[in-house]
Amino acid sequence: MIEMKNLYMTYPNGVVALNGINVTIEQGEFVYIVGPSGAGKSTFTKMLFREALPTEGSVFVNNKDIRKLKWKEVPYFRRNIGVVYQDFRLLPKLSVYENIAFALEVIEETPKNIRNRVMSVLDQVGLKNKARFIPDELSGGEQQRVAIARAMVNRPGLLIADEPTGNLDPETSWEIMAILEEINASGTTILMATHSKEIVNTVKKRVIAMEDGMIVRDEHRGEYGYEA
Numbered sequence: 455m456i457e458m459k460n461l462y463m464t465y466p467n468g469v470v471a472l473n474g475i476n477v478t479i480e481q482g483e484f485v486y487i488v489g490p491s492g493a494g495k496s497t498f499t500k501m502l503f504r505e506a507l508p509t510e511g512s513v514f515v516n517n518k519d520i521r522k523l524k525w526k527e528v529p530y531f532r533r534n535i536g537v538v539y540q541d542f543r544l545l546p547k548l549s550v551y552e553n554i555a556f557a558l559e560v561i562e563e564t565p566k567n568i569r570n571r572v573m574s575v576l577d578q579v580g581l582k583n584k585a586r587f588i589p590d591e592l593s594g595g596e597q598q599r600v601a602i603a604r605a606m607v608n609r610p611g612l613l614i615a616d617e618p619t620g621n622l623d624p625e626t627s628w629e630i631m632a633i634l635e636e637i638n639a640s641g642t643t644i645l646m647a648t649h650s651k652e653i654v655n656t657v658k659k660r661v662i663a664m665e666d667g668m669i670v671r672d673e674h675r676g677e678y679g680y681e682a
């Protein structure tokens with residue numbers, strides 16, 4: 455469960471990115487965050503995995519107050535949150551397998567568990583046969599699937615996707631959406647910041663619309679509502 459109360463966030467350069475956010479997101483929801491460029495969507499998501507701290511107000515993720523997390527608690531806390539980005543952010547010199555295993559190895563899993571978990575998430579995203587490839591040898595859609603597999607390998611309760619289809623053609627974008635829906639169907643909360651009017655208006659979900667750091671609309675099975 456995610457809860458933001460009277461949340462404000464000002465960057466060191468004085469830009470007010472979040473300007474009084476109040477919202478609750480239940481476990482298992484699929485939520486789109488929409489809004490014009492600069493509205494605060496990425497900053498909103500950054501609050502949830504302590505990539506940035508609020509200036510004022512509170513953020514609770516699974517009843518944990520992120521402001522009260524001690525430094526040494528942050529890595530453990532982040533294991534329950536997967537993040538994928540528009541630009542995939544895979545390690546270019548590592549194979550698909552290694553990119554995903556890396557996320558597990560840092561938490562000292564056994565070799566057998568690592569192999570089982572990596573192959574199982576690769577199977578989930580339909581890329582078992584490309585485990586030995588390096589990112590450059592994959593299409594954009596395949597790279598995004600690897601990034602999703604990496605984000606899911608620790609079985610997080612929350613997956614944050616910041617414009618996951620931003621670099622992909624429409625057909626590939628639908629494939630990524632199908633994977634995200636499947637992940638959501640297994641109980642993972644999904645928060646997806648997007649500029650895709652077509653996706654939001656086709657795959658109907660809760661829509662949180664932001665403008666100038668504020669939530670201006672929050673609708674169940676909502677519309678995109680902006681000119682794309």
Ligand SMILES: Nc1ncnc2c1ncn2[C@@H]1O[C@H](COP(=O)(O)OP(=O)(O)OP(=O)(O)O)[C@@H](O)[C@H]1O
Pocket residue numbers: 465466467469470471489490491492493494495496497498
């Ligand atoms: N690291 C930073 N330092 C200073 N200002 C920032 C930083 N990151 C974002 N901002 C500013 O904060 C505001 C909100 O940015 P944010 O990236 O959250 O918006 P967004 O809705 O995700 O935009 P986009 O759709 O373009 O990704 C913008 O005015 C942006 O310029």
